[in-house]
Amino acid sequence: MIPKKIAQNARLKGLNLVGSGDILHERWGKYIKELNKFDEGIFEYGKVYFILQAEVEDRNRVHHLIFFPSFSKVEELREIFSRYGNLNDGRPKINLDGSEILEYCKNSDCEIGFAHAFTPYFGLYSKYDSYKDCYKDWKQIFFMELGLSADTGMADKIKELHELTFLSCSDSHSPWPHRLGREVTIIETRDISYDEIMNSIKNKKVKLNIKLNPKEGKYHRTRCRDCLTFFSLSDAKSYKFKCPSCGGIIKKGVFDRIEELKDSDFSPGHRPKCLHIIPLSEIISIVIERNVLSEEVQKIWRKLVEKHGNEIKILTNNLEYENEIEKKVFEFIKLFRENKINYVPGGAGEYGKIIPPWKKEKMKIWKNGRVNEIEINEEISFEKGQAFLSDYI
Ligand code: ZN
Numbered sequence: 359m360i361p362k363k364i365a366q367n368a369r370l371k372g373l374n375l376v377g378s379g380d381i382l383h384e385r386w387g388k389y390i391k392e393l394n395k396f397d398e399g400i401f402e403y404g405k406v407y408f409i410l411q412a413e414v415e416d417r418n419r420v421h422h423l424i425f426f427p428s429f430s431k432v433e434e435l436r437e438i439f440s441r442y443g444n445l446n447d448g449r450p451k452i453n454l455d456g457s458e459i460l461e462y463c464k465n466s467d468c469e470i471g472f473a474h475a476f477t478p479y480f481g482l483y484s485k486y487d488s489y490k491d492c493y494k495d496w497k498q499i500f501f502m503e504l505g506l507s508a509d510t511g512m513a514d515k516i517k518e519l520h521e522l523t524f525l526s527c528s529d530s531h532s533p534w535p536h537r538l539g540r541e542v543t544i545i546e547t548r549d550i551s552y553d554e555i556m557n558s559i560k561n562k563k564v565k566l567n568i569k570l571n572p573k574e575g576k577y578h579r580t581r582c583r584d585c586l587t588f589f590s591l592s593d594a595k596s597y598k599f600k601c602p603s604c605g606g607i608i609k610k611g612v613f614d615r616i617e618e619l620k621d622s623d624f625s626p627g628h629r630p631k632c633l634h635i636i637p638l639s640e641i642i643s644i645v646i647e648r649n650v651l652s653e654e655v656q657k658i659w660r661k662l663v664e665k666h667g668n669e670i671k672i673l674t675n676n677l678e679y680e681n682e683i684e685k686k687v688f689e690f691i692k693l694f695r696e697n698k699i700n701y702v703p704g705g706a707g708e709y710g711k712i713i714p715p716w717k718k719e720k721m722k723i724w725k726n727g728r729v730n731e732i733e734i735n736e737e738i739s740f741e742k743g744q745a746f747l748s749d750y751i
Contacts, residue, residue: 360389361408364538365403368406368539369406370660371663371668371669371670372539372668372669372670372671373539373670375550376408376409377408377409377527378401378408380448381410381426381432382412382414382435382436382450383450384446385446390408397550398427398428398429398552399428399551400550400551400552409425410427410552411425412450413473413529414450414451415452416452416459417452418492419485420456420481423471423472423525424469425468425556427467427552434466435462439454455492456492460498464495469500469501469559470499471502472489472492472502473503473505474504474507475489476505476577476615478610478615482502483615484615487619489519499522500521500522500523500559500560501523501560502519502524503529504524504567506529506540506570506576507577507611507704508572508612509569509632510524510631511625514624514626514629515617515621516619516621520622520625520629523560523564524564524567524629525559526541534639534650535656535663536637536640539669541567541569543566544630545558545559547563566630567630568632568635569632569633571636571701571710573703573710574704574709574710576706576707577609577705577706577707578611578612578613578705579703579704580594580609580610580705581608582603582606582608582706583606583608584606585603585606585722586708586722587722589601589724590724591614591618593724594608608706609706611705636673636691636699638672641691642659642683642687644712644714645686645687645690658683699712700734701734702734719733720733720734721734
């Protein structure tokens with residue numbers, strides 16, 4: 359996961375701009391500095407642009423995203439934050455609260471928002487009922503990042519978020535094609551510069567959020583960490599988040615956290631569409647029944663993206679197939695668009711699983727005081743008065 363490798367794979371995915379990640383880490387910063395300087399806050403390699411950016415954890419275990427206009431501002435904040443935590447320890451934990459971090463960022467002309475807003479361990483909404491409780495000067499906040507387990511429609515159920523721009527980012531920890539660029543934000547800008555990109559985000563010029571189905575996210579539904587049984591929120595609460603089946607800890611899912619906070623049932627007019635995708639290499643892995651990291655899958659992936667330009671193009675256009683593999687892959691994309699793909703949703707740190715219509719798969723759900731094994735397309739109701747689970751799965 360070095361910048362040059364990220365740039366090579368970003369081009370094949372169809373990305374123009376990627377976040378540098380971890381820019382407060384001194385040695386990582388040196389790697390980014392070695393790229394071509396395009397603008398004070400933008401570095402370039404092979405026509406892929408890197409924006410200076412970091413994610414930090416505050417004293418209350420909330421994660422924040424920071425964008426920096428230049429390396430001198432990175433150094434300024436590095437100097438300040440290093441008094442409150444070890445910046446050379448991967449994702450830095452800073453012994454300040456959200457308001458204090460915001461204040462330091464604004465004093466250094468940096469922009470800040472919150473990352474994976476709803477996730478149970480480090481999302482803002484796992485600690486607060488309002489982002490205005492995390493940041494005293496909340497008017498300075500104009501974006502947040504959705505995280506893999508939520509999408510636009512879910513997040514807009516919280517009215518105060520209507521004011522913010524939503525970013526969809528991969529937070530990729532590896533350059534593999536099912537990780538890098540698994541989520542994308544399309545932003546309208548006149549050119550590529552730090553100011554222009556920040557102005558577009560501020561002025562709600564995001565054109566499209568491209569995301570995995572939130573069911574694929576690791577924290578989508580409420581689930582036991584040990585036996586992976588799904589629970590309704592009211593059951594989980596009545597068992598005090600201790601699994602009645604195995605004694606494990608039940609982790610509240612993003613879906614239920616948003617239901618708790620829900621005070622709106624529409625999206626604001628400025629909100630762009632949200633397009634769900636499945637990474638192409640995962641589709642290939644399913645149709646040829648090989649591991650996503652296998653050489654066969656990677657070879658087919660590379661051939662397809664090199665032929666058609668990039669991955670986003672293949673996933674978002676109707677293409678004519680020319681051989682057997684393309685036929686299988688394009689037909690799968692069509693099934694996905696027609697909503698015929700099922701999922702075992704993610705939860706408790708476990709990614710969701712894609713289930714093609716020709717496959718049978720079971721999942722465990724707590725119902726009527728016991729664990730029930732159900733086929734994922736069975737019509738079962740979670741509890742009285744609540745929507746059918748199959749509406750969501
Ligand atoms: Zn359990």
